[in-house]
Amino acid sequence: MRTTSLFAALAAAKTALAKGPFLQQVTPTQWIIGNDLWNVTQGATYATNLQYQGSDAVGKAQGHYAGVDGEANLVYTSAKIVSNSQDYIDVAFSSSLGDLHWVIYPDLAGAYQYFVNKALPDLSIFRTLWRLDPALFTYGFNTNKNEKLPDFSLYANAPEIQDETFQFPDGSYVTKYDFANYVRERDFVGVFGDQTGSWYIHPTNEYQPGNHLSQTLTVHRESATGDAVQLNVVQDTSHFRVGVKTPQPVGKIWGPWLWYLNNGSVSDARTRAAHERATFPYSFLNNTAYHSRGSIKGKLTLSDGRPAAGAAVFLGDTDTSIRPLVQGSNYYYTTFADASGSFSIPNVRSGSYGLIAASNGGVIGDVYTNFTSPVTISKDKTADLGSLTWTVPLNEKIFQIGDFDKKATGFTNSGLHVHGLTEKSPANLTYTVGVSKTSDWYYASSKLGSWDVVFNTSAPSKTAKALLSVSLAGYSQSTSLTIYLNGNKTIGTITKDALTSDPALYRSGTISGEWRFLQYEIAASDLKAGKNVLSFTTDRYTLWRGILWDSIILEWIV
Template sequence: MKAHSLTLALTALPFAAAKGPFLQQTSNDTWVLGNDIWNITQGPIYGTKLYYQGKDAIGSAVGHYVGADGENNLVWESASIVNKGGSFIDVSFVSEKGDLHWVIYDDLAGSYQYFVNRALGDISILRSLFRLDPDRFPNGRTYLKDEPLPSFKSILSATKVQDETFETSDGTYITKYDWSNYVRDRDFNGVYGPSTGSWYIHPSTDYFSGNHLKQTLTVHRESSTGDAVQLNVVQDTSHFQTQVTTSQPVGKIWGPWLWYLNDGDIADAARKHQEELTKWPYPWINDTAYHSRGSVSGSLKLSDGRVAAGAAVFLGDSDIQAPLAQGANYYYTTYADVSGKFSFANVRTGKYGIYAWSNGGKIGDVYTNFTKSGIDVKGKTNLSTLTWSVPTNKRIFQIGDFDKKTTGFINSGPYHHGLAAASPANFTFVVGTTNSSSWYYASSNLGTWNVEFSIAELEKPTARLIVSLAGYSQSTALTVLANGAVLGSLSKDNITTDAATYRSGTVSGEWHQFEYVVSNLKKGKNVVSFQVDRYVLWRGFLWDAITLEWI
């Protein structure tokens, strides 16, 4: 009878009636968990009644849940304390697909969380989230944006023009994709108000899929209910790339990350983020493989004698799958220093491949990639000096840096819906007069972009045109020409599509590179043309770089 009275107190009062972290089952499929600072009522799918600072932070909003690939939300069948220490408990909620753990400390406002796979199978997306009281959490914050979330009223009065994108009466757009960002550049994301903040802090990103260019959603206003959404997408091989699924190994762990509550103070959340960086890898994870880690170091030198200064370096799967699409294991990213040296610390032991590409700057002319498979990480792994083969052909011209991004072009970054439509239909770039900064990040409208250049002498009978795209969204089509002769076409027939261009992505989607042999150059004026001959609104081509070289 006393236990039943305690159960009622836990669900009715803003703070737990027991001291320290706790889990209390209140019915066959309902539990209350938390500590003296906060507690939440977890049902078979949704966590509701989040009591913090003396009142419910969820209210009429949906609450907390976990799901994969759309609204396939997990159903919790049981919960138990599976590990405990002097000041914490590890609570595991079990579902058919996997287990969500809450690691609750006695003095922590919030909880560490991690997810362990049972039977997810082939998936493209895995996420957890809180949908919270919109009045208590009116603002959103990422490393790119810190401002009020769009009002629910403004969404209701707008016209839906595509998925989660709405046009207002003044011609501007509201979309959750404007709040996206690159997962490995994050510090902390969250929603907050004058008195309360709710944040996700990821001290490590090794469980995220993909490479440096992996991007996904963060926070937004739920368009159907007005809830403030604090989104935590930890697996995404879909939203801003060619959609693929990856088979998830049994026992794979996503996390731990920290869900953190405070009084809405961003500076405090920033301090907490820095604190968590010093604590990771967390010692309380009860998993041997999690604690089995090593390191990888080496240096990259180009075959022409230069060091690979600033190169993007990715430690991923030891196979030929494109780095952005990798998502079954654990992944590490860094950049080489000015001398070409790189290192990775706290790498899970196992087999890896290493990949590198130009990130612009001193090696912005390099359009080849470096790959090396079969790297066995056990303890300290020193790869010494790796030689990266690069061509030494003489350039006729180059527009932009080869970095797999639209960086440096007009309208490149930040996230903004519909900017592709703002690029000109017709445009002329004069080599030697026009700067790369005058090129536009995207081609979309029907028309022709000409690159005009002069050749004093024909040094060789043929040249090679390299066209590098930072992304492509179908079904826009483009014809490539040299002095009026067709070299080839780019369309959905020979490029896999991604959603970046129409989902507010202005920097990258999925990278593609094409080569064309040009045999009709002449002395004097020449023209390479890119003619858009099929138009679809907000779709098109994201530009990385273009170069023409003698071969």
């Protein structure tokens, strides 16, 4: 059981009479910060004794801390007020790796936070988090889920079947990945109960790495202690993708975001999130580069004349050959084109970027090429790219299953993060082009067996070639799959020898992981006039692993 030192108790008594934001040092490595509504005791690593609504919201839990990859947590050696206005104070807790700032206003339950890098190593993960009293915080919330956290008592008889994944006596699974979601779809996440809520509100995602498909963790029940865990993962080039460590420039800023306390009301947190988006960028941040911003706009048209309606637009690293999911050293922006192919992004930090546009399904769901272009953003100016032509092949489609959106959208069992759904996919399946629906295909292949696509075609000429494009939303080894034509012709293989594993499928991912794109040429002589069968045969089975599907298209090359 955690106890408060005599010094901390005396300091707390003094601050009870304090007015407005404050920082008070208790020992060389212990401080109290807060205002009239809340205060917390910060130690060398952990912040505990969160006083709010007349009680300690941390209790026996671990409290607040920050760190990189695993449990390499920051160790603070000093704290000081670096900015003090009539409206707020900016308190910086310094570590050898960087400074974590708390910007405290007098009437705000919570604080703005941001981290400034001094000497971070190349890394995959950087996060701050709260581990809070499970008796007060019983529910978890993110964009996709608003659910009660699993009762801690259930873990007692639940075997751990893989990292932080447990099977309850009724056969159901629970994992910390169940509450994962797409970073750029969320603006606030939190844990809450009947009387108290703790939220992370992000007015922008510019300091988050990766493109639209970047996913990370949000909230969960800590299996070892029962703590309610509220995660703020602001750097992640590891989970749900083929992970890498990325270098971090000195002076890079993650944030500011708002850590917000309330009475547990989700609607109030949503209203506050809208307010934060409207006030971004924040005037309190004293950083010239942060306030040097411009905007970008343009219009994408496919080379066949169609507007690139709904295209996913990503503003990332100047080197567009770097996989978007693991771009993580700079600042990143995303949007979607409208029905005319037009897009715009405001409040972009000045600098050089690489623009990548890709199909997000819908009316351009047959497009598997990407569009790229260099972009320069200047302060107080709009980078008007004008009309942009996106080159697409003019091949003749034979059939297509699923839209190209780098997701398993539209296939059966694709949706929320749920562990073990690969086992609900059939071992054998027949999909008849012109008869079957997209939903007759399943989001993932795993079991030993064959998924057969029956289609009709006739070759335009004896020398014609067909092109089979296989787009995977993810792949988890060591599943192996062989593609056959008409029972005996091997078209290609998908194995761990050709593809590096990503963990999406076995970490509850049912929509996407790391996108892969494979193409195979087929001679006209290998196809029959009339009925043909393409077989996707799984010949090596691995529990919860497999192929996560995006789209399959067969075309005559024009």
